[in-house]
Amino acid sequence: MNVLAPAIVVRGLGVRYNLTLTRRTTLKSTLARFGRRSAAPGARHFWALKDLDLEVQHGETIGLIGPNGAGKSTLLLAIAGILEPSTGSILVDGKVSTLLTLGAGFDADLTGRDNIRLAGAFLGIEGKELEALTPGILDFADIGDFIDAPVKTYSIGMKARLGFSIATAITPDILLLDEVLGTGDQEFRAKSQLRIRELMTQAKAIVMVTHDLAYVTEFCNRAVLLEQGRLVHDGAPEETVALYRERVTKKKLLAAGTSGRFEGAAAP
């Protein structure tokens, strides 16, 4: 690979959800749909992302901001390879790690130690590599003898700590973060912030989703504003954050105007 190649290249990315095949789908609704297939094709699709272009260079830390449902998390999932693009392409140079995975693979009936093995295997870390990492994971999670008790006996905080420790055990080339900065109690939060900063210095590129705009201006060297699945702005953090704040304020005013609470303000 060329050293100068970007860490992540996203071209014309579109991610479409099929609303007819959600988790509550039953055979009946599908059969019903076959019956009137010609009627309004494509009406039951939802584009979570549409025509998105993004390049992330090595060494960059990108903040993704935008209102809920803008497609920020979808973009992270697509970069991680979990969601397949419906259109466009994504090229990633290096090993990707998401910190989305806090405790996702946990089996409540197994002990913490068994869960480290299982979660590691799901993430593709096995055998000697995992054995070498385990002491560090135990040390960081700091849950003492509970490690040999079933995870169902853990408190939410303990579970989060173990999940965080596993997820951050390997140093990825490309780090994807989705609002994981507020995990556990005060002490662990400080510790996890430190660990994330450590990972950030080691990773070649970072993409993070956060609603903490101060965090974006402090840590990111670029920020991208998404709205309704589209890229609205891509630029310096201060600039993007300012634009986002402006748009949020404008929307609030508009909403207030149409709701009729400030009748005079909305007058032409």
Add this chain to the structure above:
Amino acid sequence: MKTSPREAVPAGPATARRRPLGALREGIRDIASRRRLIRYLVAADLKRTHTDTLVGRAWWILDPLIQMAIYWILFTLIFERQIPDFALFLFAAILPWKWMASTLGDASTSISSRVALVRQVQFPKLVLPAASVGAGITGFAFGLLALALFLVPYHERISPWLLALPLIAAVQAVFIFALAIGVSALNAFYRDVGNILGHTLRLWFYLSPGLYSLDALGPGPVRTILSLNPMASILDSYRRIIWGTEQVAHGVAPDFAALGIVLGVSLVLLALAIMGFKRVEPAFARIL
């Protein structure tokens, strides 16, 4: 939509999906490269099942015995069926049937019950039904212990053909694997599959020679149709090596030709199941 249509350029793993043979190769690679993960999942399953019950893993052995006892009571006391060593006759078929039924039940929820995992971690989803199959094989192995105990009072029926059991089990394992992959993917899309599965398996069992033998039916179109069922050949083979036939009161050779056909059909089904699974795999994260 205002946007101009773009050429879909699939990234990375999606490329092979377009070509069936590539998908097959990739599916086999998924399973081979994640052997350890599958093993951990099987171990997790074994640790979990029955740990909160009084007699624990003895249920692996008790379950088929109790089921057999129920059928035995029904058929000897109520229907007055006159088959020698009827308990062994039943057990030889119930044990492998239970293997298939419980594996398919497990497999049907193997993907749909792991929403968080599928939506947040990138891993080959084929390992999930594969783990169900692995756990099922272990359960069947425990069941063989029950069979060994059971054969003690019927020791005069034991013959060297009993050693052909792993061969029949191997054919059945391929068949089960193909179906397990299918139901795991289908149930991720349609939760009805779980409901339909129970009824389908029950009907299928009654249409398979579990409680009766096909020989008892006599020649005719019904028998011909029923013998097209792969499970008919499999159950019949188990019964022949364990119990024998109506004429011979000890284990005899299985029908190798029929088993060969079932193996061929199962391998084709397995290849198709892997190809189909790889095709729909990217959708799981979106629909769960």
